[in-house]
Amino acid sequence: MGATTAEIDTTGLRAALGARSIVLVGLMGAGKTSIGRRLAQRLGLPFIDADQEIEKAHVMSIPEIFEKHGEAYFRAGEVRVVARILKDGPQVLATGGGAFMNPETRANIRALGISLWLKADLDVLMRRVRRRSDRPLLKQADPEAVLRRLMEERYPVYAEADLAIVSREASHEEIVDEAVNVLVDHLLAPKELNQP
Structure with a gap:
């Protein structure tokens, strides 16, 4: 029995990817970890969560790093950790929500990866982030206002990502299918020949 289209796509996709990483960017609650794990499994690739790697390197949680050392310290460490992982x-x-805002990190991702923005509406993000209490940037009186401000600041920068899909209330498998499809289109679709 022959290979399925999905198997052909993922095999070709892995070959076209070469040594590059697929880097998920987006705000907290966009689904970078949950979609990233499933996408990695589908493609037969390792999954790495940058936030978990930062916590391992510091032997403390991200909220603890923020509290003890501040956001600037955390961001500097994030740049180093993402650069190391990309090699x-x-x-x-899966990167933290603020990682892609750093120009050095964006340049590293451009050089060594394919960036995929998981874009989500405010109401979707709010429903998801309310489920967790470990978001340092949302420990405010009005977390919705904070998220709205972060969207205004970050969405124009996230828009620089190579690819984007909408993260919404759909099955994980549906979102992963869309991610695979945009990756296949980007990496495997025949390029138009611009011959004179």
Whole structure:
């Protein structure tokens, strides 16, 4: 029995990816970790969560790092950790919400990866982030106002990502299918020949 289209796509996709990583970017609650794990499994690639790697390196949680050392310290460490992880591709890498805002990190991702923005509406993000209490940037009187401000600041920068899909209330499998499809289109679709 022959290979399925999905198997052909993922095999070709892994080959076209080479040593590059698929780097998921987006706000907290966009689904970078949950979609990233499933996408990595689908493609037969390792999954790495940058936030977990930062916590391992510091032997403390991200809220503890923020509280003890502040956001600037955390961001500097994040740049170093993401740069180190990118050298180990191919893999699926979920970055923290603020990682892609750093120009050095964006340049590293451009050089060593394919960035995929999981874009979500405010109401979707709010429903998801309310389920967890470990978001340092949302420990405010009005977390919705904070998220709205972060969207205004970050969405124009996230829009620089190579690819984007909408993260919404759909099954994880549906979102992963869309991610695979945009990756296949980006990496495997025949390029138009611009011959004179």
